[in-house]
Amino acid sequence: MKRSLDRKTRIALEPRKQPRQQRSSKVVDRILDAALILTREQGTRTPTTLAIAQRAGLSVGSVYQYFPNKEAILLDLARRWLSSFPEVIARRIKAAPPTNREEFRREVRKLFVDTSRIYLENATLMPVIEAISGNADLRPIQDEYDEQIIALYAAWLQHVNPALEDKIASRLGVLMMDVGHACRLVGLKRDRKTYDLIEDDVERMWLALVSPYLNLD
Amino acid sequence: MKRSLDRKTRIALEPRKQPRQQRSSKVVDRILDAALILTREQGTRTPTTLAIAQRAGLSVGSVYQYFPNKEAILLDLARRWLSSFPEVIARRIKAAPPTNREEFRREVRKLFVDTSRIYLENATLMPVIEAISGNADLRPIQDEYDEQIIALYAAWLQHVNPALEDKIASRLGVLMMDVGHACRLVGLKRDRKTYDLIEDDVERMWLALVSPYLNLD
């Protein structure tokens, strides 16, 4: 019934119950796999609960044993992806800040390589990420994660150059994230060779974007 | 009933009838205005036909006098936007190709300024563009336009450097479009001053992106 996630349902995104018997522990995986495959097949449109259940060899009712609603399934798939960004950027902030132009360039490259890896490791998830962005109910949830990520990019920029104004840092943070995301989504739809070329392109763009603001150019 | 646009309905995106009496010529505008306002208000979710009709001071039936389906309304709003890109890029291709580094930089800037203007002039339409991207039925139609635009960016790159390989041109074309689009959407959500700063950022990124491929660096 509920077609839009209101306060109540927003809270109810956690798994409804933990599987207690062995047979069912695999069921959750089957559901997630089915949702992933269907999302990949259908592109933008998120799969229906019935389709997910059938693909997983289950009934709708069983799906609802483990997930409070449809959104929770997609979100569960995306969760690892969504949480690895903050981890990776935070790790880069812990490193010693660069002191000269060469070190700075190396720091950009490290952040760059680390974030790229997230995309490569989760390549199969990308259709889900795109579906979430296109879904009116899930979009706000992703936006929350995005804000975190932007804040971390901004924090990284200020880690690299402590004198950088907040406003500039947050602007550059948004652009780094969005440019990286847009280009890598394109890259993952191409072959691996093209992906690598696009990575080089992104690195040049990132450098061009941030260099003027770090007094290192 | 039809919830998804199949072959038949894809064809039926043209206005159902031309208004014949004066009173109704304004009605189409009222419908389009209502759809625009509601899309802006609601963000991602596309407005319902009932909502559009009520906002326009009409009944649903009247809306269907002028539009064959809901999608056609949003597409009508986006049409000017979608068609101005090809126009603008094609115009830039007609100019004489640059012969040295300085001229090349100026050509990039011109393409850049012209495309930026499209965004500024259609700023109010952006929510509609975003809604279309997030709508499973309309996405494929936008993708067709996007392919055209990419091809034109690629053609522009080869106009500027005729020796550029097709494959490279099309890769850079995609990235120019996507990077420009992503950044400008961000920019238009900020104040005008920030938009201008982001424009500078985009220009630097475009230059960094294409420079290595034009033997001018």
Added chain:
DNA sequence: AAAGAATGCGACTGATTATTCGCGTTTGTC
């Protein structure tokens, strides 16, 4: 092997919403 818990089922409910259609009203024309 029997009880009770966990799991599985799927027809059904309820909500939403695009689109139609027959009828009433307005407008333009002669």
Added chain:
DNA sequence: GACAAACGCGAATAATCAGTCGCATTCTTT
């Protein structure tokens, strides 16, 4: 002013789906 065409209406239709609930089946434990 009368006729037809255009316009406007909105209740009704029908398709789609998320989520529920009571009953059936399977497992675990003792």
